Amino acid sequence: NAGVMQNPRHLVRRRGQEARLRCSPMKGHSHVYWYRQLPEEGLKFMVYLQKENIIDESGMPKERFSAEFPKEGPSILRIQQVVRGDSAAYFCASSPRIPDGNTIYFGEGSWLTVV
């Protein structure tokens, strides 16, 4: 059973371009979470999704950022018109239900660099 898969692991974008980060949850998991880690900082919650629904997006910037988790395929975190301040590590996690105990699994992260 593969773990949470994120790709790309490293992504370089020029200012103004779009970045798409993908997350394939563990098999059987229907809940996905995205976190952002700015350099030298902790992880900040961005968004919580279930299949085809956004449950909690209280941590998402209001502009340029969007997330989806379609019925088929991976979850996508999309950043439009990237700026230098978007440079960060983006982590995805999945769980089979509302998280408890050791049911939350993290991916290895996607490192976005905006030049």
Next chain:
Amino acid sequence: GEDVEQSLFLSVREGDSSVINCTYTDSSSTYLYWYKQEPGAGLQLLTYIFSNMDMKQDQRLTVLLNKKDKHLSLRIADTQTGDSAIYFCAEIKKVDKLIFGTGTRLQVFP
């Protein structure tokens, strides 16, 4: 406060015990976690504790939970250079998401 708080740095000598402290925010949090992150890497779940427990031991790791003070600690016995990393505590808030602390950078010197 709104933030899960941790001290930023801890430096210990190899072989000594390390104690990393955390103050969390939500007295109704059901689970509390400790994660380890090495440079450029993802998160490794070290251990977690259910809120009805006050202590959990797992090999070199001991977690203490004081619910009254909303204080969580992680003790690493016989600290090794390989334990050098950033350690994050986290709580489950409002049943639906993990909220992380600011992280404690542990440096182990010979």
